[in-house]
Amino acid sequence: MPDLDKFFSPRSLAFLGASADHGKWGYRVLSNIVSGGFQGKIYPINPKGGEILGIPVFQSVSDVPEVPDLAIIVVPPPSMIDTIRECVNKGVKAGVVITAGFAELGEVGSKLQQEMVELARKGGMSLIGPNCFGILSTPAKLYSQMPRIFPPIGPIGVVSQSGNVGLTISRRAMAIDFGCSRVISTGNEADLHAEDFVQYLASDEQTKVILSYIEGFKDGRRFFEIARQASREKPIVMIKVGETEAGASAAKSHTAALSGSDVIFDAMCRQAGIIRVHNLNELMNVGVGFICNPLPKGRRVGIVTLGGGWGVLAADACAKLGLDVVKLSDEILNELDSFLPAWWSRNNPIDLVAGAMGDEMLRVIEILARWDKTDSIISLGIPVPPIAFAAYPKDEEERKQRVQVVKDAFINAFQRIKEISEKYGKPIITAAEMPLPQGEHSLEQDIIRGVSKLNMHSYTMPDEAAMVLRAMAQYSEYLQRLQVPECMKGL
Amino acid sequence: MPDLDKFFSPRSLAFLGASADHGKWGYRVLSNIVSGGFQGKIYPINPKGGEILGIPVFQSVSDVPEVPDLAIIVVPPPSMIDTIRECVNKGVKAGVVITAGFAELGEVGSKLQQEMVELARKGGMSLIGPNCFGILSTPAKLYSQMPRIFPPIGPIGVVSQSGNVGLTISRRAMAIDFGCSRVISTGNEADLHAEDFVQYLASDEQTKVILSYIEGFKDGRRFFEIARQASREKPIVMIKVGETEAGASAAKSHTAALSGSDVIFDAMCRQAGIIRVHNLNELMNVGVGFICNPLPKGRRVGIVTLGGGWGVLAADACAKLGLDVVKLSDEILNELDSFLPAWWSRNNPIDLVAGAMGDEMLRVIEILARWDKTDSIISLGIPVPPIAFAAYPKDEEERKQRVQVVKDAFINAFQRIKEISEKYGKPIITAAEMPLPQGEHSLEQDIIRGVSKLNMHSYTMPDEAAMVLRAMAQYSEYLQRLQVPECMKGL
Numbered sequence: 010m011p012d013l014d015k016f017f018s019p020r021s022l023a024f025l026g027a028s029a030d031h032g033k034w035g036y037r038v039l040s041n042i043v044s045g046g047f048q049g050k051i052y053p054i055n056p057k058g059g060e061i062l063g064i065p066v067f068q069s070v071s072d073v074p075e076v077p078d079l080a081i082i083v084v085p086p087p088s089m090i091d092t093i094r095e096c097v098n099k100g101v102k103a104g105v106v107i108t109a110g111f112a113e114l115g116e117v118g119s120k121l122q123q124e125m126v127e128l129a130r131k132g133g134m135s136l137i138g139p140n141c142f143g144i145l146s147t148p149a150k151l152y153s154q155m156p157r158i159f160p161p162i163g164p165i166g167v168v169s170q171s172g173n174v175g176l177t178i179s180r181r182a183m184a185i186d187f188g189c190s191r192v193i194s195t196g197n198e199a200d201l202h203a204e205d206f207v208q209y210l211a212s213d214e215q216t217k218v219i220l221s222y223i224e225g226f227k228d229g230r231r232f233f234e235i236a237r238q239a240s241r242e243k244p245i246v247m248i249k250v251g252e253t254e255a256g257a258s259a260a261k262s263h264t265a266a267l268s269g270s271d272v273i274f275d276a277m278c279r280q281a282g283i284i285r286v287h288n289l290n291e292l293m294n295v296g297v298g299f300i301c302n303p304l305p306k307g308r309r310v311g312i313v314t315l316g317g318g319w320g321v322l323a324a325d326a327c328a329k330l331g332l333d334v335v336k337l338s339d340e341i342l343n344e345l346d347s348f349l350p351a352w353w354s355r356n357n358p359i360d361l362v363a364g365a366m367g368d369e370m371l372r373v374i375e376i377l378a379r380w381d382k383t384d385s386i387i388s389l390g391i392p393v394p395p396i397a398f399a400a401y402p403k404d405e406e407e408r409k410q411r412v413q414v415v416k417d418a419f420i421n422a423f424q425r426i427k428e429i430s431e432k433y434g435k436p437i438i439t440a441a442e443m444p445l446p447q448g449e450h451s452l453e454q455d456i457i458r459g460v461s462k463l464n465m466h467s468y469t470m471p472d473e474a475a476m477v478l479r480a481m482a483q484y485s486e487y488l489q490r491l492q493v494p495e496c497m498k499g500l
Numbered sequence: 501m502p503d504l505d506k507f508f509s510p511r512s513l514a515f516l517g518a519s520a521d522h523g524k525w526g527y528r529v530l531s532n533i534v535s536g537g538f539q540g541k542i543y544p545i546n547p548k549g550g551e552i553l554g555i556p557v558f559q560s561v562s563d564v565p566e567v568p569d570l571a572i573i574v575v576p577p578p579s580m581i582d583t584i585r586e587c588v589n590k591g592v593k594a595g596v597v598i599t600a601g602f603a604e605l606g607e608v609g610s611k612l613q614q615e616m617v618e619l620a621r622k623g624g625m626s627l628i629g630p631n632c633f634g635i636l637s638t639p640a641k642l643y644s645q646m647p648r649i650f651p652p653i654g655p656i657g658v659v660s661q662s663g664n665v666g667l668t669i670s671r672r673a674m675a676i677d678f679g680c681s682r683v684i685s686t687g688n689e690a691d692l693h694a695e696d697f698v699q700y701l702a703s704d705e706q707t708k709v710i711l712s713y714i715e716g717f718k719d720g721r722r723f724f725e726i727a728r729q730a731s732r733e734k735p736i737v738m739i740k741v742g743e744t745e746a747g748a749s750a751a752k753s754h755t756a757a758l759s760g761s762d763v764i765f766d767a768m769c770r771q772a773g774i775i776r777v778h779n780l781n782e783l784m785n786v787g788v789g790f791i792c793n794p795l796p797k798g799r800r801v802g803i804v805t806l807g808g809g810w811g812v813l814a815a816d817a818c819a820k821l822g823l824d825v826v827k828l829s830d831e832i833l834n835e836l837d838s839f840l841p842a843w844w845s846r847n848n849p850i851d852l853v854a855g856a857m858g859d860e861m862l863r864v865i866e867i868l869a870r871w872d873k874t875d876s877i878i879s880l881g882i883p884v885p886p887i888a889f890a891a892y893p894k895d896e897e898e899r900k901q902r903v904q905v906v907k908d909a910f911i912n913a914f915q916r917i918k919e920i921s922e923k924y925g926k927p928i929i930t931a932a933e934m935p936l937p938q939g940e941h942s943l944e945q946d947i948i949r950g951v952s953k954l955n956m957h958s959y960t961m962p963d964e965a966a967m968v969l970r971a972m973a974q975y976s977e978y979l980q981r982l983q984v985p986e987c988m989k990g991l
Contacts, residue, residue: 031886031887032886037886044892109843109853110842110843113843113845114842114843157888157892169809170809171807171808171809171810171812172807172808172809173806173807173808173809173810173881174807174809174810174813175809176807176933177809177810177933180933222809224809224812248813250809250812250813250816251812251816252816252819252820253815253816253819253820254819255815255816255818255819255825256812256813256815256816256819258815258847259808259811259812259815259816259825259845259847259848259849259851260812288813288817288961288963289813289961289963290781290961315664316662316663316664316665316667317662317663317664317750318660318661318662318663318664318665318666318668318713318715318741319662319664319665319668320750321662321715321741321742321747321750321751322665322739322741322747322779322780324744324746324747324749324750325741325742325743325744325746325747325750326779327746328743328744328745328746328747329743329744334746334750351601351605352600352601352604352605354604354750356749356750357750358750360750362600390664395522395523395528396522397648401535401648442667442668442671470779470780470781472779472780
């Protein structure tokens with residue numbers, strides 16, 4: 010296995026194809042590396058020399074006073090072979106080829122790509138790309154990617170065969186105030202493949218979940234062998250596209266990927282413990298679910314809701330996804346009857362009919378979590394104090410106080426839910442709308458930040474909660490199956 | 501058919517169960533009516549009299565100096581019969597019973613509900629509810645609902661058997677800067693049913709699309725007969741829950757609804773021209789798609805994308821949903837080759853590989869729209885000028901300028917897309933991430949507002965665009981089938 014630390018923890022990097030032209034990738038990517046605060050030495054390379062962003066430019070890698078750990082390469086295809094040769098001669102062992110125009114364009118590009126890889130391998134240099142957006146490694150403050158985005162350090166590792174999908178994932182993570190560990194856009198995978206990074210992230214302490222976007226495999230057998238080991242360490246959540254002819258054809262011209270049979274892929278995922286999802290919303294939602302929650306032991310769900318419709322939507326979604334919306338026992342009914350208003354639903358979902366104060370809802374959540382017939386809880390809505398519903402004050406000071414009350418109620422409820430989840434070791438997935446006074450956009454951001462600081466997330470829709478729990482139950486069941494001794498399987 | 505104008509354009513209303521206690525619905529709802537700016541007379545009613553929110557309280561409806569057009573009723577169940585009798589005796593013809601605690605609680609509640617309805621009907625009074633969140637009618641500035649929310653006037657009509665789902669729809673509409681026409685929470689539908697409001701909204705000029713959340717029918721045959729007529733006037737987009745046993749059981753305890761067979765429901769929807777969706781995100785996305793776009797003539801889609809992964813995701817989603825991602829003709833290939841960079845995908849999706857400036861992308865969109873082999877276009881990503889990728893300025897004035905440049909680029913692109921869509925009479929669905937400089941939350945709001953002012957919407961995910969187009973194609977095909985003379989059908 011190649012030493013991927015040179016990619017993700019480089020002490021120095023050469024940037025080949027540096028440019029002062031704001032429109033060119035040779036400027037944009039370099040500017041991102043600089044703005045991102047990379048702590049090692051940066052050596053921009055351009056035959057014209059000079060200075061870019063205040064950094065002296067070298068005319069060639071051979072002029073650089075040390076052997077850089079990493080080369081970030083954006084030179085055009087016709088200059089690629091010479092550039093790789095320069096790097097190899099210098100002794101560079103790791104290169105990210107961002108440049109497009111290789112195998113994805115057909116035969117001529119394929120030959121050039123092949124030549125490039127052979128040259129690099131002969132010189133002991135590993136390559137990411139070509140035709141990728143670059144990589145992020147937040148622990149190293151390395152933001153060597155085309156789009157201008159700086160996700161903070163965090164638990165989400167990303168392996169994406171599409172640069173812009175990798176970017177979307179990073180943006181989504183930031184929007185809900187979660188950070189990324191490493192984000193790798195693998196491009197055409199001429200040398201290193203998606204599975205190399207899955208393997209790396211599996212043993213990477215910073216990474217808690219691996220989110221992956223896959224168009225096709227260079228070596229499917231190797232991918233699944235590696236993924237099967239990696240999924241024992243942490244969850245791998247994956248979108249596999251090219252499920253249809255139209256998608257497969259698009260994938261081929263995108264990254265020269267051959268998509269393969271979708272049914273076989275599904276079976277392989279099950280065997281390898283990979284959680285397959287089907288769009289980016291699901292990918293993010295499930296990924297964050299794994300980060301924030303203990304695994305459920307099984308599929309039995311208790312649902313508590315502040316509104317009937319959300320409860321029905323959640324129950325429907327659970328049942329459709331194969332989760333078990335458990336029937337409440339007489340003991341539980343009696344316990345709930347003892348303090349809930351007469352009109353509660355007496356059914357799972359437990360519908361509090363918008364009548365519950367914060368403490369009642371939390372009490373119900375705890376009763377469900379303590380009950381040995383549930384494996385997980387879905388909690389819909391966050392109760393806020395009555396004052397939140399009063400006319401919105403015009404006075405600036407009163408306004409601030411009101412906003413603070415709503416924010417505190419929201420975040421305190423999450424804090425309490427976290428405590429219950431930890432006490433009983435069960436996931437509690439919350440979906441809620443924010444009861445925002447009008448025009449308070451900063452409050453929404455404050456609440457998102459407050460909740461993420463608790464390592465929690467507030468989903469926005471009831472069916473999302475069901476989707477997340479199903480994925481977590483699948484992974485949990487997979488891990489449980491691994492515990493069964495080989496000789497007992499099938500009995 | 502009852503005169504629903506008394507509900508939606510009342511000149512005066514009595515509010516029965518008015519309270520000065522901020523925690524009670526009798527205060528919250530009244531406070532919303534007042535804050536919403538209702539222009540007619542408001543008569544709060546409470547046996548204690550006094551004054552609430554500066555308005556004199558009457559001890560009984562009989563004391564009110566005129567016959568109010570509408571009664572909003574929040575008194576508890578034991579007082580309901582007397583309250584309805586009061587209203588009937590006064591000559592009130594329209595009542596919204598928000599109070600819960602009737603048929604959804606079982607036999608005793610059912611009897612009370614039945615008694616209430618019989619009393620009202622005998623007196624010529626129509627009822628919405630009980631067990632509902634109230635109603636909104638923005639043209640009348642009537643915000644007589646429990647949650648504190650004031651969506652502006654707009655094209656979205658809502659008929660929801662769940663109050664909190666109706667609320668969610670209103671909130672979502674506001675978040676993307678679209679307004680609502682009328683929002684009706686129908687509750688237990690003891691007297692008026694969902695279909696009465698579908699019928700009303702079909703002929704309501706303010707309403708452009710009807711979004712509906714349905715748990716079950718009091719009279720399924722009548723619903724579908726009315727919906728079949730209404731869907732000729734405007735699209736009806738519907739979530740039907742209770743698809744599973746768990747969901748059906750939850751719906752029963754929620755609004756006493758009997759869900760019925762899901763398969764039959766699907767067939768009925770097809771015959772009645774109802775567009776069925778399966779979650780709230782789809783409901784909003786499809787609804788806004790109808791508002792903003794002409795109908796596609798068929799299922800042939802051209803896709804243009806700034807990033808490969810988004811293109812593959814969109815193509816996959818289109819094919820899975822039965823849309824036809826058309827193969828580009830030689831003529832189109834040649835025309836695109838004449839100005840696109842060498843590395844474009846030469847395939848549909850047309851992948852510009854993040855290399856396109858704004859004008860190139862728009863030129864591609866126009867070529868696809870002009871082509872007689874497409875019925876609709878999906879456009880993924882909005883190109884912004886290179887300056888958007890330069891380091892973010894610290895100077896306040898420069899920062900403002902930069903933000904303005906990004907905003908203008910985004911909104912101008914939408915303006916141009918709108919022009920192309922109108923010129924060729926084809927829907928162009930755009931999904932794009934906002935290239936936001938960090939920390940500029942107000943810019944996001946500005947862009948959302950700028951785009952909605954053009955009667956457009958920027959979707960956030962590629963598969964959402966496919967979903968919207970499929971729904972629009974289904975509705976278009978339905979209307980086309982209606983054009984076929986009866987004697988030709990089946991030939």
